[in-house]
Amino acid sequence: MLRRGKPTTHVIYGEAMGVLCGDALLNYAFETALLSFEKTSDTKTLSKRITAALSVLAKKAGIYGMIGGQVCDVEAEKKGLSLSEEQLSFIIDNKTGALIESAMMIGGILAGASESEIKDLEIIAKSVGKAFQIQDDILDVIGDEATLGKPIGSDEKNEKPTYVVLHGLEASKEMVKTLSDEANEKLHGFSKDTAFLEELINSLIYRNK
Amino acid sequence: MLRRGKPTTHVIYGEAMGVLCGDALLNYAFETALLSFEKTSDTKTLSKRITAALSVLAKKAGIYGMIGGQVCDVEAEKKGLSLSEEQLSFIIDNKTGALIESAMMIGGILAGASESEIKDLEIIAKSVGKAFQIQDDILDVIGDEATLGKPIGSDEKNEKPTYVVLHGLEASKEMVKTLSDEANEKLHGFSKDTAFLEELINSLIYRNK
Numbered sequence: 001m002l003r004r005g006k007p008t009t010h011v012i013y014g015e016a017m018g019v020l021c022g023d024a025l026l027n028y029a030f031e032t033a034l035l036s037f038e039k040t041s042d043t044k045t046l047s048k049r050i051t052a053a054l055s056v057l058a059k060k061a062g063i064y065g066m067i068g069g070q071v072c073d074v075e076a077e078k079k080g081l082s083l084s085e086e087q088l089s090f091i092i093d094n095k096t097g098a099l100i101e102s103a104m105m106i107g108g109i110l111a112g113a114s115e116s117e118i119k120d121l122e123i124i125a126k127s128v129g130k131a132f133q134i135q136d137d138i139l140d141v142i143g144d145e146a147t148l149g150k151p152i153g154s155d156e157k158n159e160k161p162t163y164v165v166l167h168g169l170e171a172s173k174e175m176v177k178t179l180s181d182e183a184n185e186k187l188h189g190f191s192k193d194t195a196f197l198e199e200l201i202n203s204l205i206y207r208n209k
Numbered sequence: 210m211l212r213r214g215k216p217t218t219h220v221i222y223g224e225a226m227g228v229l230c231g232d233a234l235l236n237y238a239f240e241t242a243l244l245s246f247e248k249t250s251d252t253k254t255l256s257k258r259i260t261a262a263l264s265v266l267a268k269k270a271g272i273y274g275m276i277g278g279q280v281c282d283v284e285a286e287k288k289g290l291s292l293s294e295e296q297l298s299f300i301i302d303n304k305t306g307a308l309i310e311s312a313m314m315i316g317g318i319l320a321g322a323s324e325s326e327i328k329d330l331e332i333i334a335k336s337v338g339k340a341f342q343i344q345d346d347i348l349d350v351i352g353d354e355a356t357l358g359k360p361i362g363s364d365e366k367n368e369k370p371t372y373v374v375l376h377g378l379e380a381s382k383e384m385v386k387t388l389s390d391e392a393n394e395k396l397h398g399f400s401k402d403t404a405f406l407e408e409l410i411n412s413l414i415y416r417n418k
Contacts, residue, residue, distance in 0.1 A: 016283045019228050020276055026232060027271040030239050034267050037260045047256060051246045054263075058243050062236040067229055074225045 006149075026061065033057060045112075053106045060102035069094025076161070083161040089130075097129025104128075117190065124183045124201075131179035131205045134172050137162035139208065141169060147209045180205045215358075235270065242266060254321075262315045269311035278303025285370070292370040298339075306338025313337075326399065333392045333410075340388035340414045343381050346371035348417065350378060356418045389414045 010018030033054055040046040059065060073091050076083055083091070104125040108118045140155045141164055155162050164172045183201055187194045219227030242263055249255040268274060282300050285292055292300070313334040317327045349364045350373055364371050373381045392410055396403045 014287065015224075016287075017280070019231075020280050020283065022228075023232065023235060024272050024276045024280075026235060027267060027276060030263075031267040031271050034260070034264050037264075044253075047260075051243070051256075054239075055243050055246075058236060058240040062240050063233050067233045067236060071226070071229050071233075074229065078223065078225075 029057065029061070030054070049110050049112065053109045056102055056105050056109065060098040060105075065094055065098030065102070069096070069098065077158075080159070081161075085166060088161055088163070088166065092130055092133045093126060096133045097126050100129040100132070101125035120186055120189065124186050127179040127183040127186075128201050128204060131176045131183070134163045134176050134179075135205055135207065137164045138169065138172055138176070140164070143208065149209065176205060238266065238270070239263070258319050258321065262318045265311055265314050265318065269307040269314075274303055274307030274311070278305070278307065286367075289368070290370075294375060297370055297372070297375065301339055301342045302335060305342045306335050309338040309341070310334035329395055329398065333395050336388040336392040336395075337410050337413060340385045340392070343372045343385050343388075344414055344416065346373045347378065347381055347385070349373070352417065358418065385414060 008018070009021050013021075033050075036050050037047065040050065061067065063071075069091050072087075073095055075081075076087070076091070081087075101122050102125075104121045105118050108121045113121065137155060140152055140162070143152050145152055154160075155165070163175060167175070180202065184198055187198055187201070217227070218230050222230075242259075245259050246256065249259065270276065272280075278300050281296075282304055284290075285296070285300070290296075310331050311334075313330045314327055317330045322330065346364060349361055349371070352361050354361055363369075364374070372384060376384070389411065393407055396407055396410070
């Protein structure tokens, strides 16, 4: 999904090294996050936050998140299944949404957000993830190959089930707008300065590459 | 290395699912280990031990451990390199040894072993890992296919550099004995009941399948 133009790792370094790279980076995320225990002055509050953040990272990356979503996507593609809206939504929420949820929730957790704020951040991130994925599918149809840096029309060619395939271009654009409006509205509910986050979300969603 | 007789995951479920399974299990190790924070009554001592154990797990699994060793092994095999003893040793120590070190060190850490005891456990586990790998290479030459559950002679056929290839069968058997004697001797230095651990180590090293 995030490949843009350049040949991917496995093309340059071979399958095995591509797989090991993925393993190494997944593991390195935990190695890096665990360093934060050494960097705190070890107050109970901070340790609790780090622990909660690590648990969110682990859960959202694993079988109940990114990897689980990827497994369903691979299986569906292999079997050439035509997906229901519910199934497609499950894949997007997990494969794409879970790590965005993780990033936003961890920010909140480490900054000391309340439980209900963290829950709100999760909901916002889920909308962002879904809007991001639908925009990706839209760009696969109407994007500019030069700007995008990859060939368009590959989803249709590969008979990949997407929102655009299920609902058409206009309804998909509408969905992106609804989702990003929902996210921004919920974000406004926070009593903090959310300008940067809002800009980031809009740039993630309304991109042309 | 640990395959015995049955077809492997990727043969039955395909490459992609095999890779995702590996990712999922690696991630699940962290998910599971992180649950221990919830299961303690959250004393400072226990939290510190869990944190130390997690850091060992992450480091020994990653680029400075198992994955790093696997990368070197794959690269060496791809390029058909003839390895020096030092290079072969590096690969074994990381690919095979690091996770055995991790398992033994984590046991010690959670039980409250001192720093020097944990260091000793690491040294013991390194010997066990190396002996385990050399025994694996020996069995590839002299093992019984029916007991082993896989064809023998595959290392020679694949021109895989091993201790047996470098030093011959007798010197390799001698090396396994030296390494396991070293491990057991160091283990005797502990003032705890080490009978089970000793039996486990011997069964790992002196196996015929």
